[in-house]
Amino acid sequence: MNAVSWVPVASLLAWVWLLLGQGFFWRTDVRLPRSSEPDSWPSVAIVVPARDEAEVLPLTLPTLLAQEYPGTAEVVLVDDGSRDGTGELARTLAAEHGGLPLTVSSPGEPEPGWTGKLWAVRHGTALARAHADPAYLLLTDADIAHSPDSLRRLVAAAVSARLDLVSQMARLRVSAPWERLLVPAFVYFFAQLFPFRWVNSASARTAAAAGGCALVRAGAAERAGVPESIRGAVIDDVALGREVQRTGGRIWLGLADSVASVRPYRGLRPLWRMVSRSAYAQLRYNPVLLAATVTGLVLVYLVPPVAACTGSLAGAAAWALMAGSYLPIARYYRVPLWTAPLLPFTAALYLLMTVDSAVQHRKGRGAAWKGRTYSPSTRSPEPPPANSGPAA
Structure with a gap:
C-alpha cells in the first residue's frame, strides 16, 4: 500500500x-434543560438591535410583544441607523398589536471600535437598566420569531439550572433550494466546532452562544463587562459565551423548538x-x-x-x-x-x-x-x- x-x-x-x-x-437532542417554574418570576428586558429590518419585523416583533410571561417584561428595539423606516414600523406594530411595552430608540452611529450590533445592544441594555434594572436580558435578533411561551421557558430553565447564559440556535428558514442545501449544514458545522455537550458541561472549556436568542443574567453580563468587553467582535455570540464563561458564569447552548428565524435567503x-x-x-x-x-x-x-x-x-x-x-x-x-x-x-x-x-x-x-x-x-x-x- x-x-x-x-x-x-x-x-x-x-x-x-x-x-x-x-x-x-x-446529535440534535440538546434542548432546553428540564425546569420547574420559579416561585417569583424575575424581570426581563428584551433587547432587539435592528438595522433595515422592515421586511421581517411584521413577522417577528408581534411575537415578542405577545409573550405570555408571568413576570415584568419590556421590549427595547434599537433602531441602528435604518434607512427603511424600521423604527417607525416598530411603533406602528406596537400600536396595532399591543402586549408588552415597547421602547424604540436610536443611538446614532457607532463609536470607533464598536460593531453596529453591539453598539445597539449597549444602548438598549443601558435604556433597560435605566427603566427597570431587569434581572435578565434577552438579546434577540430582529429576524427571530418566538412562540408565546418562549421567554417563560428560557427564564424557567435559567433559574432552575442556575445558568447565567441560556442560548438557543433558532431554527433557520429552509424553504428555497439553496437554503435546504446550505442552512442545515451551517448548524451542523457550528455544532462540530462548538459541541453543545462540551459547552454545557460544568467543567467546560469550550464556550459559545447563539446570538439570535440569548438570555443572560444581568449580573453576569455586568461581571463580564458585556457588551463593552466584546465591542468589536464580528462573531459576537461566541464572544458573549466566552466572556460569560471566562468570568465564572455557567452557560448553556442548544437547539430551539420554539424560536425560528424568518429571514429569507433568496439564492x-x-x-x-x-x-x-x-x-x-x-x-x-x-x-x-x-x-x-x-x-x-x-x-x-x-x-x-x-x-x-x-x-x-x-x-x-x-x-x-x-x-x-x-x-x-x-x-x-x-x-x-x-x-x-x-x-x-x-x-x-x-x-x-x-x-x-x-x-x-x-x-x-x-x-x-x-x-x-x-x-x-x-x-x-x-x-x-x-x-x-x-x-x-
Whole structure:
C-alpha cells in the first residue's frame, strides 16, 4: 500500500474520531434543560438591535410583544441607523398589536471600535437598566420569531439550572433550494466546532452562544463587562459565551423548538455572504489556520467521495459515516434525507466561502454587513476555533 492509499484510511479514522470523540456534535437532542417554574418570576428586558429590518419585523416583533410571561417584561428595539423606516414600523406594530411595552430608540452611529450590533445592544441594555434594572436580558435578533411561551421557558430553565447564559440556535428558514442545501449544514458545522455537550458541561472549556436568542443574567453580563468587553467582535455570540464563561458564569447552548428565524435567503449569493463575512474572523485572520482548515476540509470531506469513486473501501466507509452523521440535522430541518450524501459538495462550498472570506479581508471589505465595513484596527480578537472544520 503506497502513501496515497493511506489518505482514505486517514479520512476514515478522522470520521471515527469525530463521531466518538467530538462531543457527539451530530446529535440534535440538546434542548432546553428540564425546569420547574420559579416561585417569583424575575424581570426581563428584551433587547432587539435592528438595522433595515422592515421586511421581517411584521413577522417577528408581534411575537415578542405577545409573550405570555408571568413576570415584568419590556421590549427595547434599537433602531441602528435604518434607512427603511424600521423604527417607525416598530411603533406602528406596537400600536396595532399591543402586549408588552415597547421602547424604540436610536443611538446614532457607532463609536470607533464598536460593531453596529453591539453598539445597539449597549444602548438598549443601558435604556433597560435605566427603566427597570431587569434581572435578565434577552438579546434577540430582529429576524427571530418566538412562540408565546418562549421567554417563560428560557427564564424557567435559567433559574432552575442556575445558568447565567441560556442560548438557543433558532431554527433557520429552509424553504428555497439553496437554503435546504446550505442552512442545515451551517448548524451542523457550528455544532462540530462548538459541541453543545462540551459547552454545557460544568467543567467546560469550550464556550459559545447563539446570538439570535440569548438570555443572560444581568449580573453576569455586568461581571463580564458585556457588551463593552466584546465591542468589536464580528462573531459576537461566541464572544458573549466566552466572556460569560471566562468570568465564572455557567452557560448553556442548544437547539430551539420554539424560536425560528424568518429571514429569507433568496439564492446562493446572500447565503455565501452570510458565511464569508465572518468565516476568516473565526480563524483569527490567521493564514496558517486558514491553510490548516482547508487541508482538514479536504481530508475529512472531499477525499472520501473521490476515493470511494475510485474503489476505495475506506473512502466509501468514511463517506457513509459522514452521511450518517448528517441525518439527524436533516431530520431536524425536515429536508430530504438524500441531501446527506451531498455533504461533501456542501462542504466544498463552505471551503470556498472561507477562502473568499480571507480574500475579501485582504481587500479590506471582509467584515462588511448592511453598508458597514469593520477594519482590522476596530475589531477585538475573535475566539479561537475549537477544532479544524468550516468556520461558522
